[in-house]
Amino acid sequence: MEKKIFNKFLKERGQRVTKERAVILQKTFSYHGHFDPESLYLRIRETGLKASRASVYRTLNLLCECGLIERVTKTERGTLYEHTFGHGHHDHMLCIGCGSIIEFYSEDLERLQDNLCRKQDFKGVTHTLEIRGYCKRCQKNKK
Amino acid sequence: MEKKIFNKFLKERGQRVTKERAVILQKTFSYHGHFDPESLYLRIRETGLKASRASVYRTLNLLCECGLIERVTKTERGTLYEHTFGHGHHDHMLCIGCGSIIEFYSEDLERLQDNLCRKQDFKGVTHTLEIRGYCKRCQKNKK
DNA sequence: TTGAAATTGAGAATCAATCTCAAATATGGA
DNA sequence: TCCATATTTGAGATTGATTCTCAATTTCAA
Structure with missing residues (x-):
């Protein structure tokens, strides 16, 4: 395919x-x-x-x-x-502690991108959202 | 300062x-x-x-x-x-055509990040949203 | 002021990514 | 199937950003 x-x-x-x-x-x-x-x-x-x-x-x-x-x-x-084929678009959360990556998809985010672009007369093609922080496990280990 | x-x-x-x-x-x-x-x-x-x-x-x-x-x-x-000091957090749109960069800030996006993180038990610290596409001028020049 | 420890800088080293170009290969037509 | 030719390949060189090395310099607490 x-x-x-x-x-x-x-x-x-x-x-x-x-x-x-x-x-x-x-x-x-x-x-x-x-x-x-x-x-x-x-x-x-x-x-x-x-x-x-x-x-x-x-x-x-x-x-x-x-x-x-x-x-x-x-x-x-x-x-x-x-x-991306047969995988679908998604974004990432990146753990600062252990480097692990969480994938997620949000319909709201896609809609938001469209709105943001419209405001700026920008024709959006793709986006990348990377959220950096701490995953569940690393939050626990910190304590 | x-x-x-x-x-x-x-x-x-x-x-x-x-x-x-x-x-x-x-x-x-x-x-x-x-x-x-x-x-x-x-x-x-x-x-x-x-x-x-x-x-x-x-x-x-x-x-x-x-x-x-x-x-x-x-x-x-x-x-x-x-x-970033005295400048405030913001995100970027990056024009594929000419490389120009548009800065924007969206309260909705900040809220959305919080929601997304909560769903994944992830503790978000920062994020980067980069939207790639075509700026106003490059959209015109294409025609 | 002094001396141990941190910092600097010139150039070497590293490392991902691209380029070079002669040799190998794919493709459309005969 | 075979040919002519434009495209692609690969080994190694090159580029370019960033980091490293280490002797000489500088900072700063006492």
């Missing part, structure tokens, strides 16, 4: 469907949560498949452009991605 | 108040909007004052820790900062 979308996207832009791109797409969707380019690259090599780091980075950019994946955040240790 | 806060913060951690830190703090607050470390460094040199790049980076980290400034976003071209 995602393969169809990606290939169609490539065709439309006169770009080619290559083995490497197929491999990278497949492994990208083998993640259930977040991932970074380097670990994706290693996961590909582990399974005996081949694709260079350069191709991984290039293909991740393509996948972002066609909306199959999203950049979650840029940390000091590089960019985190996740696939 | 911000100088007092910063010096107090340093004292409490057994760190020292130095000329360089004072210069960097002062120039940081000479910006009214966003800035990046490199241009801050250049602004310091332009005015004949002295502080190395290393010290600029080190001091920006300290200023973040004590809450006087905030990292706005990490772009492909480095980190953007802004000072």
Whole structure:
């Protein structure tokens, strides 16, 4: 399914469907949560498949452009991605204590974005809301 | 005022108040909007004052820790900062077309954050909402 | 004033991400 | 199926932001 979308996207832009791109797409969707380019690259090599780091980075950019994946955040240790297809848009709470991530979706937030944009004559495409704080467990451990 | 806060913060951690830190703090607050470390460094040199790049980076980290400034976003071209003191919390809309930034504040959003956190037993401290899309001018130019 | 401990700065090091370009490959047409 | 050609790949170089190193300098409590 995602393969169809990606290939169609490539065709439309006169770009080619290559083995490497197929491999990278497949492994990208083998993640259930977040991932970074380097670990994706290693996961590909582990399974005996081949694709260079350069191709991984290039293909991740393509996948972002066609909306199959999203950049979650840029940390000091590089960019985190996740696939959005069959996953749905959502936002994140990030625990300062232990680094754990909670995903959530809020219809109210989506509506609010629309209202905010209208006020500023801005045409919103996507948003990222990141709430930083302390998860349940870390709140307890503090005491 | 911000100088007092910063010096107090340093004292409490057994760190020292130095000329360089004072210069960097002062120039940081000479910006009214966003800035990046490199241009801050250049602004310091332009005015004949002295502080190395290393010290600029080190001091920006300290200023973040004590809450006087905030990292706005990490772009492909480095980190953007802004000072928050006497400025108030707000969020951003980022134009994909021209890179311009619109600041906004929404009471509704603050309330929404509280609700969202309560549902997840999460103790929110701060949040960042970044809406990406097209500003008024870029919407027109597209046609 | 003094000396231990913190800080500075020039340049090296790191690290993610992009670029280079020759060799390999995909694709539409014959 | 085979060809011609434009696209893509990959190894390694490069870039660019940020951090690190460490000798020399500076702060500050006593």
